[in-house]
Amino acid sequence: MNAPLGVKVAYLYRWSNETGEPRAKREGPLRRTSQSSAVTGLESMASSSNLLPNVRPAELLREAIYRHIRYTLVLRNPRLLGPVELLTPVSLAVRDRIVDRMIETEERVRSKDSKRLYYLSMEFLMGRSLNDNLHNLGITELMREVLASIGMSLDDVLACELDAGLGNGGLGRLAACFLESLATLGMPGYGYGIDYEYGLFRQEINGGFQREKPDRWKANGTPFEIGRPDRALSIPLYGRVETSRDNHGNLRQIWTSQKFVLGIPSDMPVVGWGGETVNFLRLFAARASEDFDIEIFNRGDYIRAVEQKIGNENISRVLYPSDSVMSGKELRLVQEYFLVACAIGDLVRRYDLDHKGYEQFPSKVAIQMNDTHPSLAVAELMRVFIDEKGLEWEQAWELTQATCAYTNHTLLPEALERWSVSLMERVLPRHMQLIYGINHQFLRSISEYSFTDPDLMRRTSIIEEAADKQVRMAHLAIIGSHAVNGVAALHSELVKSTLVPDFAKLWPERFSNKTNGVAPRPWLHKSNPGLAALLTETIGERWVTDLSLLRGLQKFADDAAFRAKFREVKQHNKNRLAKVIFDQTGVQVYTSSLFDVQIKRIHEYKRQLLNVMRIIDQYLQCVDHGVEIKVPRTFVFAGKAAPGYWAAKQIIKLIHNVASVVNSDPRMKDRIKVAFLPDYRVSLAEIIIPAADVSEQISTAGMEASGTGNMKLSMNGALTVGTYDGANIEILEEVGEENFYLFGLRVEQIEEMKRKGLYNAQEYYAKNERTKAVMDSLGSDRFSPQEPGLFRWIVDEILYRGDRYFHLADLPSYVEINESVDEDYLDQELWSRKAAINVARIGKFSSDRTILEYARDIWHIGPFEQPWVPKPKPEAILTAAPPASASESSSVVG
Numbered sequence: 035m036n037a038p039l040g041v042k043v044a045y046l047y048r049w050s051n052e053t054g055e056p057r058a059k060r061e062g063p064l065r066r067t068s069q070s071s072a073v074t075g076l077e078s079m080a081s082s083s084n085l086l087p088n089v090r091p092a093e094l095l096r097e098a099i100y101r102h103i104r105y106t107l108v109l110r111n112p113r114l115l116g117p118v119e120l121l122t123p124v125s126l127a128v129r130d131r132i133v134d135r136m137i138e139t140e141e142r143v144r145s146k147d148s149k150r151l152y153y154l155s156m157e158f159l160m161g162r163s164l165n166d167n168l169h170n171l172g173i174t175e176l177m178r179e180v181l182a183s184i185g186m187s188l189d190d191v192l193a194c195e196l197d198a199g200l201g202n203g204g205l206g207r208l209a210a211c212f213l214e215s216l217a218t219l220g221m222p223g224y225g226y227g228i229d230y231e232y233g234l235f236r237q238e239i240n241g242g243f244q245r246e247k248p249d250r251w252k253a254n255g256t257p258f259e260i261g262r263p264d265r266a267l268s269i270p271l272y273g274r275v276e277t278s279r280d281n282h283g284n285l286r287q288i289w290t291s292q293k294f295v296l297g298i299p300s301d302m303p304v305v306g307w308g309g310e311t312v313n314f315l316r317l318f319a320a321r322a323s324e325d326f327d328i329e330i331f332n333r334g335d336y337i338r339a340v341e342q343k344i345g346n347e348n349i350s351r352v353l354y355p356s357d358s359v360m361s362g363k364e365l366r367l368v369q370e371y372f373l374v375a376c377a378i379g380d381l382v383r384r385y386d387l388d389h390k391g392y393e394q395f396p397s398k399v400a401i402q403m404n405d406t407h408p409s410l411a412v413a414e415l416m417r418v419f420i421d422e423k424g425l426e427w428e429q430a431w432e433l434t435q436a437t438c439a440y441t442n443h444t445l446l447p448e449a450l451e452r453w454s455v456s457l458m459e460r461v462l463p464r465h466m467q468l469i470y471g472i473n474h475q476f477l478r479s480i481s482e483y484s485f486t487d488p489d490l491m492r493r494t495s496i497i498e499e500a501a502d503k504q505v506r507m508a509h510l511a512i513i514g515s516h517a518v519n520g521v522a523a524l525h526s527e528l529v530k531s532t533l534v535p536d537f538a539k540l541w542p543e544r545f546s547n548k549t550n551g552v553a554p555r556p557w558l559h560k561s562n563p564g565l566a567a568l569l570t571e572t573i574g575e576r577w578v579t580d581l582s583l584l585r586g587l588q589k590f591a592d593d594a595a596f597r598a599k600f601r602e603v604k605q606h607n608k609n610r611l612a613k614v615i616f617d618q619t620g621v622q623v624y625t626s627s628l629f630d631v632q633i634k635r636i637h638e639y640k641r642q643l644l645n646v647m648r649i650i651d652q653y654l655q656c657v658d659h660g661v662e663i664k665v666p667r668t669f670v671f672a673g674k675a676a677p678g679y680w681a682a683k684q685i686i687k688l689i690h691n692v693a694s695v696v697n698s699d700p701r702m703k704d705r706i707k708v709a710f711l712p713d714y715r716v717s718l719a720e721i722i723i724p725a726a727d728v729s730e731q732i733s734t735a736g737m738e739a740s741g742t743g744n745m746k747l748s749m750n751g752a753l754t755v756g757t758y759d760g761a762n763i764e765i766l767e768e769v770g771e772e773n774f775y776l777f778g779l780r781v782e783q784i785e786e787m788k789r790k791g792l793y794n795a796q797e798y799y800a801k802n803e804r805t806k807a808v809m810d811s812l813g814s815d816r817f818s819p820q821e822p823g824l825f826r827w828i829v830d831e832i833l834y835r836g837d838r839y840f841h842l843a844d845l846p847s848y849v850e851i852n853e854s855v856d857e858d859y860l861d862q863e864l865w866s867r868k869a870a871i872n873v874a875r876i877g878k879f880s881s882d883r884t885i886l887e888y889a890r891d892i893w894h895i896g897p898f899e900q901p902w903v904p905k906p907k908p909e910a911i912l913t914a915a916p917p918a919s920a921s922e923s924s925s926v927v928g
């Protein structure tokens with residue numbers, strides 16, 4: 035099976051390992067390293083690759099890096115390069131290994147003609163690639179050794195990579211975890227997204243206020259994006275629809291006079307644990323097509339034509355930074371269609387490579403829509419089947435529905451997508467027509483029920499009849515899918531009972547729950563090496579790909595020696611975070627204090643404000659009433675506010691003001707420290723999470739669909755202080771109520787209070803002294819001495835404008851539960867037992883489990899069991915020969 039020598043050329047370039055100097059320097063010109071004077075440099079490398087099995091992996095890796103330094107960067111002396119300059123060659127050396135495995139994976143899937151999953155998402159929060167890839171290939175330590183040999187620290191190089199922050203928060207990170215799990219499980223699953231030039235804004239803090247800066251995440255290069263301009267697609271927009279007859283005399287709708295924009299794909303490899311499977315995330319960038327607006331060119335208006343060109347390229351310029359309010363902006367609609375059209379165009383092309391006709395389509399392709407953002411996929415697939423492939427409506431519809439599935443991620447009415455019909459008619463006239471057709475067919479199918487429920491059609495129609503007619507994207511997604519799911523048990527019930535009860539009654543079998551999960555490789559094994567080593571030493575290494583095995587840890591929670599080691603790991607992680615806090619904020623914290631962490635988007639429903647109220651309460655108790663604070667705490671906040679979300683930005687300012695008062699008041703004797711870490715992102719989360727003692731998950735019940743930070747924190751040995759909401763409920767069920775600090779109203783209570791108008795914040799204010807004191811301090815200028823009246827709005831909002839989020843109803847029970855936290859924390863043996871039990875019982879929340887459920891119930895893609903994947907062996911990664919067929923196959927990665 036060996037490839038011809040010429041194929042191996044990329045593998046080995048020999049340098050001396052004693053001096054770090056290129057051997058070529060001593061032996062003569064690079065092209066003359068071989069005995070044969072006739073061979074080229076590349077051929078000489080090919081001949082030395084015969085030595086592969088005998089060469090140490092470290093040497094191979096170093097040679098691969100040196101080769102890229104010389105031939106890709108055209109630089110001479112590796113020892114003179116700084117960490118930023120090394121990032122690219124180091125990444126490319128790793129990438130070469132990955133590419134081989136990516137090609138092999140594709141060949142495997144193609145030869146089996148396996149069904150493939152395409153995960154369509156406007157967001158993928160990938161974070162840093164190099165570290166993740168090294169880790170899943172099992173060559174992190176090897177790379178550390180190699181870089182050390184040239185006087186470079188691997189950590190310094192890793193830190194130079196800018197996060198790919200192509201997402202707002204939970205929804206985008208979930209997509210990234212899903213891709214990692216798909217690859218680890220060996221499933222053919224691919225992401226389709228947008229290659230935003232700017233990801234989520236960078237957050238700077240200025241005088242306590244958030245300032246947004248553009249996120250130039252590509253500035254240091256993106257070696258893990260593999261451009262595929264040969265796979266470009268032409269995407270139509272605007273124009274009009276004309277009716278004409280085809281050759282058989284049938285009426286056909288022709289979308290004409292469109293403008294075209296190009297979608298240029300780049301692939302980010304997604305390496306599964308062990309490197310056995312490498313899938314990809316295909317991201318599309320918008321480029322002007324020569325003939326975008328051919329009329330302007332024809333008129334000879336060159337400058338306007340170039341302006342148009344720039345305008346079209348804006349489609350993939352920037353990620354929309356709101357995760358709360360739907361903006362209704364044309365550019366966002368165009369972005370959504372751009373993603374969908376690129377994805378469908380590409381996946382249909384891939385299907386066509388190996389199949390004739392479309393009968394088999396749903397048995398070869400599954401499309402998962404991450405929220406309604408890509409729900410135009412339903413209309414686009416219909417358009418492609420009918421207009422481009424000539425299928426009849428009925429068959430096209432059957433295939434579309436059998437292929438698509440939809441996941442809902444929010445119940446918040448202001449985040450539900452609706453697009454005005456007039457906008458859709460202008461941007462996507464053919465799709466609007468198809469949506470009317472889908473709606474008509476649907477309404478006809480339910481017309482029989484209208485006798486008993488005359489309002490049913492109005493409620494379920496895709497078109498909302500209002501002054502400005504709207505397309506309800508969730509209805510389109512539900513009608514066009516064979517499966518609809520929520521992301522935690524409670525949330526999935528609420529989808530059925532409150533969001534779309536009519537659809538749930540019509541098609542109960544279509545609805546299910548798929549509780550979210552997080553990938554244990556990046557969020558535990560990689561980011562918390564101390565804990566990972568302790569787990570492996572205690573229960574073996576198999577937990578990495580089967581997190582349910584953490585249960586084996588349970589008996590060790592009673593073992594004092596184990597707990598001591600467990601605490602030692604946590605302490606180490608806290609020391610590391612303390613340094614970061616000091617460097618980033620100047621706040622000095624005590625590493626022996628309890629680290630209390632709330633890290634997530636800033637949103638009223640997530641109630642960072644409740645957390646601040648409790649801090650204020652403790653502060654007032656201490657300085658005004660002399661109450662002793664028994665357990666010193668460090669409160670860590672991090673998170674971004676949507677740039678247009680005024681209240682959320684004010685909350686950031688409040689956190690800073692409270693921090694400056696509390697941190698500097700000598701009467702507090704440093705018992706409480708508050709720190710806001712700027713620019714929350716994946717790579718910062720990786721440092722905060724392993725160091726947390728307490729995880730704040732305090733949303734108003736019924737409002738957090740699932741949460742995933744809650745899972746990551748508990749997985750890393752933090753105890754949750756949480757409401758009965760989202761996946762908190764399932765975490766509590768797993769870890770046991772004695773290992774979880776539950777407080778606050780339940781959904782039913784909140785619903786009832788809303789229904790009956792029972793929540794009166796003023797009553798809570800009047801009847802609780804401490805609540806009153808907290809509110810009064812916000813109304814006075816105690817936390818804004820230089821900025822009079824700054825926080826009065828909070829009092830107005832809560833006491834006089836109804837407080838949608840029930841802060842005052844939950845404040846007393848929140849304060850009380852925190853007293854139990856303090857008591858337990860004083861007993862470190864008790865605390866570490868609870869924390870260890872959290873880790874032992876968190877296995878359910880691996881995204882491997884989530885993906886296996888999607889695969890079994892929705893996608894019908896194997897394997898249906900968790901496969902065992904051994905720890906990768908560096909030798910295997912470094913010395914594997916390239917695939918023999920690489921030179922024979924023309925289109926290896928389609």
Ligand code: 26V
Pocket residue numbers: 202203204205206208354356357358359360361405443444449450451521550738739740741742760
């Ligand atoms: C909504 C919107 C509204 C239109 C404008 C742009 C935009 C961008 C993102 C979103 C996402 C809102 C939904 C969301 O992020 N949901 C979160 O999903 C997580 C993963 O399922 C879940 O853990 C969180 O509880 C949920 O809030």
